[in-house]
Amino acid sequence: MKGGKHLVVVLWLVTIVSALAVVYSTQRSRELTAQLMQAQKARDELRYEQERLLLEKSAWSAYSRIERVAREELKMRVPSPAERVLVPAEHN
DSSP states (O other): HHHHHHHHHHHHHHHHHHHHHHHHHHHHHHHHHHHHHHHHHHHHHHHHHHHHHHHHHHHHHHHHHHHHHHHHTTTOOOOOOOOOOOOHHHHH
16 A cells, blocks of 8 residues: 555656646747737738838939939039030040
């Protein structure tokens, strides 16, 4: 009977350890899932920011905008035919 008590105690301890391991792994899984969700949210925000910056870059470098800035802010204009000078290409 003495050996049976030891077996019961050992099995009881193994069951407790197993239950604690399940609790730990469940808690760790929840923590990692929360971290994953935060990382995915940050990724989505960065993608949105990248798309916004690409659109802004396109707007700033659009030919029509460059032409408008040259005309309005820099007071530039297209030269008349009389003002155009052709420079011959140099041949080495």
